[in-house]
Amino acid sequence: QDPEERRTSVPGVATGLAVTGAGGDVLFVEAALSEPGTGAQGVTLTGQLGDVMKESAQIALSYVRGHGKELRISTERLADRGVHLHVPAGAVPKDGPSAGVTMTTALVSLLSGRKVRPEVAMTGEVSLTGRVLPIGGVKQKLLAAKAAGITTVLIPQRNEADLDDVPEGVLDGLTVRPVADVREVLELALTPAAKAPEKVLVA
Amino acid sequence: QDPEERRTSVPGVATGLAVTGAGGDVLFVEAALSEPGTGAQGVTLTGQLGDVMKESAQIALSYVRGHGKELRISTERLADRGVHLHVPAGAVPKDGPSAGVTMTTALVSLLSGRKVRPEVAMTGEVSLTGRVLPIGGVKQKLLAAKAAGITTVLIPQRNEADLDDVPEGVLDGLTVRPVADVREVLELALTPAAKAPEKVLVA
Amino acid sequence: QDPEERRTSVPGVATGLAVTGAGGDVLFVEAALSEPGTGAQGVTLTGQLGDVMKESAQIALSYVRGHGKELRISTERLADRGVHLHVPAGAVPKDGPSAGVTMTTALVSLLSGRKVRPEVAMTGEVSLTGRVLPIGGVKQKLLAAKAAGITTVLIPQRNEADLDDVPEGVLDGLTVRPVADVREVLELALTPAAKAPEKVLVA
Amino acid sequence: QDPEERRTSVPGVATGLAVTGAGGDVLFVEAALSEPGTGAQGVTLTGQLGDVMKESAQIALSYVRGHGKELRISTERLADRGVHLHVPAGAVPKDGPSAGVTMTTALVSLLSGRKVRPEVAMTGEVSLTGRVLPIGGVKQKLLAAKAAGITTVLIPQRNEADLDDVPEGVLDGLTVRPVADVREVLELALTPAAKAPEKVLVA
Amino acid sequence: QDPEERRTSVPGVATGLAVTGAGGDVLFVEAALSEPGTGAQGVTLTGQLGDVMKESAQIALSYVRGHGKELRISTERLADRGVHLHVPAGAVPKDGPSAGVTMTTALVSLLSGRKVRPEVAMTGEVSLTGRVLPIGGVKQKLLAAKAAGITTVLIPQRNEADLDDVPEGVLDGLTVRPVADVREVLELALTPAAKAPEKVLVA
Amino acid sequence: QDPEERRTSVPGVATGLAVTGAGGDVLFVEAALSEPGTGAQGVTLTGQLGDVMKESAQIALSYVRGHGKELRISTERLADRGVHLHVPAGAVPKDGPSAGVTMTTALVSLLSGRKVRPEVAMTGEVSLTGRVLPIGGVKQKLLAAKAAGITTVLIPQRNEADLDDVPEGVLDGLTVRPVADVREVLELALTPAAKAPEKVLVA
Numbered sequence A, B, C, D, E, F: 001q002d003p004e005e006r007r008t009s010v011p012g013v014a015t016g017l018a019v020t021g022a023g024g025d026v027l028f029v030e031a032a033l034s035e036p037g038t039g040a041q042g043v044t045l046t047g048q049l050g051d052v053m054k055e056s057a058q059i060a061l062s063y064v065r066g067h068g069k070e071l072r073i074s075t076e077r078l079a080d081r082g083v084h085l086h087v088p089a090g091a092v093p094k095d096g097p098s099a100g101v102t103m104t105t106a107l108v109s110l111l112s113g114r115k116v117r118p119e120v121a122m123t124g125e126v127s128l129t130g131r132v133l134p135i136g137g138v139k140q141k142l143l144a145a146k147a148a149g150i151t152t153v154l155i156p157q158r159n160e161a162d163l164d165d166v167p168e169g170v171l172d173g174l175t176v177r178p179v180a181d182v183r184e185v186l187e188l189a190l191t192p193a194a195k196a197p198e199k200v201l202v203a
């Protein structure tokens, strides 16, 4: 796959995992900021999100707004711009709390400028204090991740026991990382913060 | 349990008690403030709260906003920040007035920086003047508290008679404190205000 | 009853009378103001109030906002604070216009600092000009007031004829005061404005 | 009737006529302004008004806001205060456009300080340009007006033919004035503007 | 008809044509501005308008707001005043896009002070760029216009073929003008801009 | 066709393709800005758009607000004016995500002043990062485009395989351009930016 073609090739996009009637699926959470001075403000949520998933987005946003210093991100950029969270495909209704970690990761990626690692997918509810709470469909989600070429999957620590029900073959080539706090998710999923470019000295 | 793993290990989280179709349960009310200057404002309520429970949150917030001086908390922090109350799990609908004391305690904990004692759980409706009004399901709630390792449970004074119906064994090892005013709840549930750290003099 | 335990022991609480499926009942209307500078504004109504009862609250508030000078209350405190009207119990749906006098009294009590007399209960619709309009359930309301230890009940003048249907025994020990204007209600229900404390001269 | 007891004894109250399932009825439209600086703003409509009647109130208000100079009323008082229109009784649902003239009259009475003549009742839809449009139930409304002691009734000019169906006896003692423009309504229904009180010279 | 009695005798009123269950009908669109400083702002739509017709009003308003210079109208008057569009009769539900030209004409008449010619009626949907799009019921609308004494009817150019189905007799005495752009509508329907009154010189 | 008659003869109009119960159809997305200082603000969406299509409009707008610099358009014009997106015909309900590219193109055309090429139509969902996602009804849309005189159709790259099902004859005379990013759409659909007019030197 051409790196430029990857969905996560720009900051603000994180790879999640969902369960549909037809098994597991990969989904992308896209976060975007308007430029300042365009009249945009507040939060826009699109992608035919249900009530629970909209609340997940509010929780992700409040988490970020309350932990800017700790996360070293510029939350003040949220004050004079509009922030938009979208989950394609646009016509497919989606619901549930399990995209919480993905939404938080997309927002922190956007505000920090750190891209999300393309080989990492994740699933987990997030509480307002950053706890990662258990979700359903671990097996289907792992299958979907593997089919999509993902090599690392972050799951809630409290779902670790579900791995016993996953056939050996599925886990081959997959690194599954149980996480208890969204800070661990961010550490594992985001590329390092950009450094100042090295100067090439030509003597 | 590792103290760091406790839900109440940060200010803003209080332990409540609920009755579900399947008996009693422990629930956590999480309160969070955004940092100033992030564009957040007003109140966000999540956790699939029903009408009555949303009103409980409004009552808790008004109580706090009207008693800041008396409670020695900085309610002016509510003016330029968003406040968010969340009750996990995100996908489980919840309703009823009995989390009023828990919501009030979570808010006062958040604004005072005083953590909630991890061994204390509570249940009770709160009126706008701080009265603790009676609730249902005392027996199931005590059972759930005990199962969760709670040792002190605050119940409304007007529910004291309900203790007669609770088997002796349940009350063993549980301290049940009837309360009539939310000020008593705060006194019993919150850890003392932090003092300036003692200086260690090395002579 | 310990005076401190009385619901009306703080300004902002007035005793009303309601009719339920099971007869009459006493209800309390609680009014509260946030402290200035907490970001609260506007009006919050809680207690599972129906459409008609919410309109009663709006009428009570407009009445107060239009008659501040005459009532000698500081309505400008409503400008930079939130005002909240609550009617416990939080989970019980309530409706109807007959709490209009009680809501008006609670608001004037709050803004004037004058407590409501604990022995007085009241019922009556209020129009925007302060007229007290007739209500239903006079007999049941008087019974409920008496059972609650109330000794003075204010009813609309246009309900005076309903007293003929009330058994003699019920009226024994009850002072029923028919009123035509909410100003009469306020005069009868509120304690006098606090005066500067008398100085004790020791010569 | 004691003049002080009349509903129209204060500016802002006008007498309308309605048709109910049980015949005609007199209704009062009450308009009130908050004092400046109480935080009130915008328009509040109460009295369980239906969609059409709420639109009548908006039309009345827009008419007044667009014709302040011509009507010599201080519409700028509407800018920093809340205006409230209420139609008792609070629990009775009401709908229809025929209170348009009554609402306009109540508003102009309020803003001009000119009381509405107690012997005048009125019915008619108002268009945004002040046209008085025809309504239904002329006969029942006249009967209700007469029963209430009204002596002058204003009806839409386009309803004049309906008078043929009204029994002679009903019209005895009633002055019916057909009107085509709401300016005529105001001229007939409002008392003259107050003049400066005459000085009594004592020489 | 007395010119003063005409609905279009003031700027802001335009004559439209509708189809009802009972054939065609003439309708009037009334536009009004509040005086500055009355606290009114935004747009008010009344007349029991359905979703599609409310969108027509928004399109008409956006068209006017985007073409003020070209139309030589003072759109800045919309900034500090409320604008209100009403379509009598108030209790009759109305819907559909065909009043678009009429709403645009009423707004331009209001803002330019140019009255609408009383002998002109119109029908046509308007797009956001001012295109006049086809509508239904041409025959019934022409019949209604003729019955109301209208002599010029503006119809969408794309409805020109519908005139073949209209009996000869109906078109006698009617000038039907097909139009493709709302600018043509305005040119045909509005009276010329007022000039400075001629001075009468008396030598 | 007279160039002046073309729907795309002004900036802000783009040609889309839809599928209806009766086959494919051409639709036009119209974007308009109010002049500054008319009191308009925010976004207005009309054309009886369904939930998914309204979200498409929000995505298009956020994309534009986040990429103004890159697209060399003056997004700050969105701050003090209202923006309106309309899709005629006004009474026809529309839904689905496939007008995303068309809405984005109409907005960029409006803000850049670059007209949309009249011979180009387009279809495709857009994600918040500008990805063009696949849609349905390629065959019907191409038929509709051809019938409308369109010679170039832009489709999502991920729909390229659908071209195999399109009869040869349909593709004759049609240039079909698969696109993966909305930037390609803009490059292919918009006319070049206007340059300063060449000066004609007469020596």
Ligand SMILES: [Ca+2]
Pocket: A050, A051, A052
């Ligand atoms: Ca739901």
Ligand SMILES: [Ca+2]
Pocket: A016, A017, A018, A098, A099, A100, A102, A122, A123, A124
């Ligand atoms: Ca997920």
Ligand SMILES: [Ca+2]
Pocket: B050, B051, B052
């Ligand atoms: Ca409910």
Ligand SMILES: [Ca+2]
Pocket: B016, B017, B018, B098, B099, B102, B122, B123, B124
């Ligand atoms: Ca509880």
Ligand SMILES: [Ca+2]
Pocket: C050, C051, C052
């Ligand atoms: Ca109701």
Ligand SMILES: [Ca+2]
Pocket: C016, C017, C018, C098, C099, C102, C122, C123, C124
């Ligand atoms: Ca009552």
Ligand SMILES: [Ca+2]
Pocket: D050, D051, D052
């Ligand atoms: Ca209705």
Ligand SMILES: [Ca+2]
Pocket: D016, D017, D018, D098, D099, D102, D122, D123, D124
């Ligand atoms: Ca009436």
Ligand SMILES: [Ca+2]
Pocket: E050, E051, E052
């Ligand atoms: Ca509709």
Ligand SMILES: [Ca+2]
Pocket: E016, E017, E018, E019, E098, E099, E122, E123, E124
């Ligand atoms: Ca029409």
Ligand SMILES: [Ca+2]
Pocket: F050, F051, F052
């Ligand atoms: Ca939908």
Ligand SMILES: [Ca+2]
Pocket: F016, F017, F018, F098, F099, F102, F122, F123, F124
């Ligand atoms: Ca399309």
